[in-house]
Amino acid sequence: MTTEHRTEDPDEAARRLAAVSLAADDPTGWFERLYAAAADGAAVVPWDRGAPHPLLVEWAARREIGGRVLVVGFGTGFDAEFLAAGGAATTAFDISPSAVAAARQRFPGSSVDYRTADLLAPPPQWRHAFDLVVESMTVQSMPPALHPPATASVAGFVAPGGTLLVIAAAASEDDTGSIGDAGAGPPWPLSRAEVDAFAQDGLVAVSVESLASVPPWRRWRAEFRREQAGATP
Template sequence: MTGPDRAFWQQRFVDQQTPWDRGAPSPQLAAWLADGTLAAGMRVAVPGCGAGHEVLALAAAGIDVVALDYAPAAVALVSRRLAQAGLQARVVEADVLAWQPEAPLDAIYEQTCLCALHPDHWSAYAAQLQRWLRPGGRLALLAMQAPRPGSRDGLIEGPPYHVDINALRALFPGAPWHWPKPPYARVDHPAQAHWAELALVLERR
């Protein structure tokens, strides 16, 4: 596999070397819960769930959550945190490029998975997200903005990989996806002063 493999992510969680972790849910999640983008009763997947901050927040809001991660240590961590909080969610150790839901989903919360995958896998992942959602389903997306100097010379550096808006439009074109009009909310990321995430909600046609 091009880019980080399962062993890479497993070691990161075993060593607790997860500098991208805010230690709390993204502030954008609260906005999407408040405006009904993500609401109680929905079936929502969280691919690349990591430490599970958003998984717990979604479960607490009455959402039917399936949390996915490649690393067994992340799956164990989220399962333990859910049990400690008395919350229910399905946590699955899975390769997002192969996993399929039992039935189409109402929404996907995508924050950390796309930017963690090497760009060689982005097209396959985007196709997966389209397959997972029912028509009218929502992709609540936080696109990592982490440009590095090497990109000027064609270097692909990450993770996290920089998710350019032009790449996003190519991955999620307008024919199968309804796009909101820009500008999009920009959410600062604590890991680096110049990093941020673009928040947008795409709807599967």
Template sequence: MPERSETLADDPFSGRRPTSHERMTGQSWDASYHDGPAPWDIGRPQPAIVRLAAEGGFAGAVLDAGCGTGENTLHVASHGFSVLGVDVAETALAIARENAAGRGIAAEFAIADAFQLGRLGRRFETVLDCGLLHTFDADERPGYVASLASVTERGGTVYVLCFSDQGPGTGPHPVSREELRAAFTPEGGWNIAAIEPDRVLTRFHGDDGAPAWFATIERI
């Protein structure tokens, strides 16, 4: 595993432990945006999120956890929802705010640690995780899911789009159905309504993207 570099040490959250993805790459989330688009930054919303919005899947106040440059946030906001996009990468958030201003879309962006979402002091009826959960190892997921629980209204919905372990061309952090079920348990206050096969587009997987799961998870 790569040693922790200076880019990992330069973090706005004092004492934040680098995530497994950061340790694997030797690079902070913010540094991923310093030399052009990050591998997951496709410059437009994910098709699964566009479809979800068209089907009326969003309701109430919306949180986009790990929003990056804000393409999904802005797409949901363009449908008239109050959306907060949060990320630990300040460079990505600056791009997101610039995109929002350039397109005349009202959306809010804030820096936040995904493991400390309760510090936002707000709750949301819909929470979107597009490509964040799959960057966390199994030992990190309980803390992240507890963080999601702290900001999701009872009766609210969390949508997770993540790399799947099924099929050729899987992404670098594939997740199984069983791992999703292990993360979001009834004992933890969750009901998994559906886990459906889908696709995640990246800058390196071709036009069809990589195999994914699209999970619909209810807060009970």
């Protein structure tokens, strides 16, 4: 007798959860449902790589990481742990309380300050407060109409003299990533214009790379910097 096991693809399962949230006009509600189901062994977090993002590791290898670091939408916590291991005072936040609980359980004794917070309504004291801000695939996990406020919020975290690193899936060249195209995701990959939009509120682009990645995605890796207060150009 043959038994057929059908295991749903984690990306498909996530999209199914997201579709329910989107239909209920709650575009970020599915993250908590996903992490809670994962804690019960009923789901797999699709972005659980079990390691920091290779594009972050490669980027960090060319720099000294220190000071105050903020990881946006930390997910599984591997990026935050990687940055904290280098000695940075690291805060990491996610909208999902279950993600926070999972990270604290996964990394007992961690120096990372894991917090529950919403990128769309962050604590005011985080404004211009971090020397390095890492945003990896959080803006793209929300529908395109939320990209502008999410992008503005990310940019606002960077302190004078600080750096922002953005890692994101790249919209294909014939896809403008136009606002209102909420049907296809998640994710909703970023267009070049959406990446350039992180250069606001005094941030300037240092580099914007378009890198080959696992098909069908290309990835953006972009770095921005805020001038020191009082610095002459």
